[in-house]
Amino acid sequence: MVKGTHQAKEDARNKSVKIFINGEFFPREAAKISVFDSGYLVGDGVWEAFRVHKGCLVFIDLHLDRLWQSAKVVGIPIPFSREELVGHIQKTLDINGMQDHIHVRVMLTRGIKATPSQDPRLTISGPNLVIIAEHKEAGDESKNQGVSLFTSTIRRGSPDYLDPRLNCHSKLHEVQALIQALEAGADEALMLDIHGFVSTCNATNFFMVKDGEVWTSTGQYCMNGITRGNVIRICRENGITCLQKNFSLFDVYGADEAFVTGTFGGLTPVIKIDGKPIGATGAGPITRQIRTGYENLIEQEIQR
Template sequence: MTHGTHNAVEDPRNKDIQIFINGTLYPRDQAKISVFDSGYLVGDGVWEAFRVHQGKMIFIDKHLDRLWQSAKVVGINIPFNREELLQNIQTTLDANEMKNHIHVRIMLTRGIKKTPSQDPRLTISGPNLVIIAEHKTASLETKQKGITLFTSTFRRGSPDYLDPRLNCHSKLHEVQALMQALEAGADEALMLDIHGFVSTCNATNFFMVKNGEVWTSTGQYCMNGITRGNVIELCEDNNIICIQKNFSLFDVYGADEAFVTGSFGGLTPVIKIDGKTIGTGSPGVLTERISKLYQDLIEKEIQQ
């Protein structure tokens, strides 16, 4: 069984879900997109993923802000407004009778190409919008057991050629990093920046704890994580020292605790990195405290 931050409890209802494609809902086995789609041909698209609990789209404003920013960065003109997108998401949720423990992924590509090419001038349609909502409950076992990381030789890139904050469809770089980690027997990959400092993971953001302080990267070379930002704010609001700084594997190997963050799994403890046990090899006290604060934040978001 796959073990990692995206480990979900198996749910048979996902076999019969309806998927939204450009205004129409299709059964899962009939939901298809053209082989001439820009996202398929050259990874030319942007995406977002968020949770739905008790009928509430969690931190949706922050996710939509990031989606619109990403589309602007790559020059995709979104042909609908935020309210229209929210209605399409709600239509998808309603069609699937979904209210709780739902994971939604929005994918927006530049559109259909006239011929296989990276040239955006050969796009002959408007952007393609796909909304996939699934019943997904994060594995409790993963949170209790924690995950292991392996430091990949693939670095997080510089903002001047592919800004790591961009949620784009081009994820091959991260897949290569994850493949290295899996081949090394770890669950996921830790990635360094171009200077050799710890940056982020292949699909989540990384935090470590040392002497009661929480450390995370400067943010210059890591994913623009919504959960990462929420955790930093939670620490500041609850008198937990959280420092965004450069630090190396020398510091990580001597950490008292470590955890990663993501929209699906929230906070997931890290118990081993590159074969070296972190702290006691079990979820740490501060990790558990921040995780509880994050769950309280979600409950507050639901009530708003």
């Protein structure tokens, strides 16, 4: 089992899940896309991932907003409505008999190319839509004991060449950052922005707690996290000071608590950064308070 914020409990049912590809369903081992697909050739695609709890597509409107915005930014025409996509997702859940603790990934690429090339004019098909739904429940080790981070030399880029808020298939720099962290013996990577301030992690958003205040980056150089936004909302609604500001590793090393946020893991405590311990083992009191608020927010979504 891989330790980190995406650590999941083993589930044998995932071996037989059916995958949605452009309106058809395929067994896992037979689910394939052409090697001429734009996403495979040049990372030309966008994606979205979300959770399903008790039959509810949690925060689905926020995720669809982000998917449609990402597709618009890169100029991929979406040939279906939001309602039609939700219908495709629901069919995928139904055919797999899925109701609870489900992770869904929706991937949309520009389509098939006539020949290997960056040029979008050489696309000879409509966009390719793939939906993968799996039984996934967060593993107890990372959730309860926390994860360690290592500060990568790979920086989060400036919005003028690849906006970090774009959920695109081009994730090579995050992979490089994670490899550095793994080679250093950590679970995941902490990434700085182009000015040297703390930005985000390779796959999650970063928060720290100092003297009762919650700090996170300005948002200019970090992922446009749905869970990040919900955490900021929870703090605001519960009287917890949450500052979106510039801060450096000097501040991080002196944090009382730290945690990262993501769609799959929710809130995961951080217990060590660059070999330096942060707080006690596991989630600190403010992290636990916010995590409870997040779980309550999910329950409100289910009831609504």
